[in-house]
Amino acid sequence: MAYTGKILRVNLSTGKSTTEPLNEEWAREYLGGKGLSIKYLYEELKPGLDPLSENNKLILMTGPLTGTIVPNTGKLSVAAKSPATGTILDCSIGGHFAPELKYAGYDAVIIEGKAKSPVYLYIEDDKVELRSAAELWGKGAHETEHIITETLGDFITMAIGQAGENLLPMACISSELYRQAGRGGIGAVMGSKNLKAVSVRGTGGIKVPDIRKFSAALNKIKREDTMSDDNIWAYTDGTPNIVDLSQDAGILPTRNFQDGTFEDYDKIHSEAVKGVLKAKKACFACPLGCGNYVEKGKTMVEGPEYETLALCGSNCGIGDLEAVIEFNRLCDDYGLDTISAGNTVAFAMEMTEKGIHDFGVRFGEAAMYLEMPGLIAKKEGVGAELSRGVSALADKYGGKEFAMAVKKLEIPGYEPRGSWSMGLAYGTADRGACHLRAWPAAEDAFGDIDPLTIDGKAKMVIDMQDDNSVKFSAIFCDFWALSTERMAEILSLALEREITAEELTVIGERVYNLARLFNEREGFDRKDDYLPERIYTEKLSTGFTKGKLLPREEYEKMLSEYYQLRGWDEKGLITEAKKKELDL
Amino acid sequence: MILVTLQLRGPLKKYGPEAKMFDYEIAAESCTVRELLEQLKVPTSSISFIMIDGKKADLDATLIGGEMVIVNPRVSGG
């Protein structure tokens, strides 16, 4: 059976762990991954709780296909209430952790409470222990992983660095050094629980009906679908590909979103990364291997991904690949989300250059830029203030119009003034500004649909959000652009029951609405679905998008159409009819 | 006979001489982007967007020689 049927529940306050059966009714309605973890959190978390208190819960959730040979199913959902935004937060981490957890016998781990002193969670099949992390606390995520590997051997570990320990809203969780559960302060949830790391080893296996036939069928799908021209960009280039696309389309964030093209884009684009490439690296069961392991000078990283090249490169005016690689490596080690860190440093740069407040960093100056991850993670020097993120900084020092965040989560690498649909995607994403709920730039800025109109954009964003919701609940990696029909075909084989594409579409809509319901319960509504002022009022100055902005009235119309098509009211609240329709 | 300069980006490189940029001869007085891609056997489903001399263009745009044509690949995530 593809699910193990078992959930591990660990109470860090009492030190006790128990197992319980997977809620099968919820598994049918939400599948796993994103949807199922949000369901558990919706049912178990009281509204209004402090995300950094012991009352928050951290859920590590696999999917029904995790641990099988189905391509691109090796990721893990990591979910909690977000310390950065106060919304629901689900992240996705690659690497090899998820299957190991499944082989250990668990569909998920739910971590509750708070340990009295730093611990790490040790899981080896049935053996579950909280071990002292006294020797690890204060160390970076990388050193932590190395030490645990040297101690335990053949385990997969995910760990926080100093940023998570210090409860930063931009703290992430790292695994195998360079894979992250990145956004919304997920690392701070671990830090607030005194949980330094989770290490797992599993010796079990997963069975599916007619496994040889299943494998043969999936090998054919792997060749004809997963590795088709649509997806092979991940192997040949990886995400740095997108630097060229964004530059051409005029949506490459430059100098704190002051512009959409960067004069040194060709120092940090795909060709530049390939010039320092040592090896391609894949997550578990992925034939595409999007990871780029690079070495330049004394530094190395598996990356940089597009978001890092954009937010920590062009957005900081840094056209020096070695500097971006080092900044990336430092963030991965200290445990900082590169999107939020890049945005925060860029904001500090603009504030300094405009003479509003001197944070000691300027666009294009690599030396101070490279000091930032350490100062921020350890809350030292100017990092003490910067660690709070752009929204808090703007509240205190000004510059609100160009504090680039939605719901206090910093904006990813696509300039909304050059892709109005991305503006809507950022405004309506469940966890704050996010490009992974809907990525409509693919169709307008990077496609043949007019990016500077609101026509059809609401529907496009809704369809993408729902598609990704079910995709990340079944757990397929973003980079396999598979159809819902294909998803249904594979799930039907693995779960021994007929699942249709229609059923999956409903699950997608249900998951997205449940996330919204969680947020509604926390007091979120229309007023929180807006973009920073800069987007509505300042025109871009160079390239393809010269002179462009996203007028507020157009955004309002697009947002209203979005609510209407979603079946929500004018305040952005889900109607009773819609709740009933989706069994919420 | 007209000449255009072509950039096939990312995984689309394999449809050309595997160079960053190259000159391509078209045996006609003019041709559409669609026809050019057909000649190179680039499947249109693999393309995200096309730029001609720095402006977005569609598959039916006409080339008359001397243009810089950039063909961008499809990507799914970010």
Added chain:
Amino acid sequence: MKALVFHAEKCIGCKLCHLACSAQNEGEFNPRLARLKITSRYSRDGLVVNGQTCDLCLKCVEECPVDAIVVKNERLSFLDELCNDCGICVEICPHQVIIKKEKGIGVCVQCRSCANWCPTEALTFEEVKN
């Protein structure tokens, strides 16, 4: 005779080979039951890629005291009814790719499932030099 050859520079560490092997030969997806060991991990010195595969050295065939491992049609074959669980083959395999199970062992039987699945041709099947 043909056996597996591993090309480290092409390996992306996806473990599809392990999954293909255990599915074909053990009836479950369990990388630890695969009859090869490919690892791609970050150590303190950077990325370390290591691959151990059966190269038909035939030490297991020679050393098995009950002839439970034989060569048949240029491939290894395990006769489980003869096995006495002594574990000698597991120990003497120079590549450590014979797996010990609760009952019996698992050897590479040159089924090529791993090479068939490898997305980057990091596993090929070539004539052994003996």
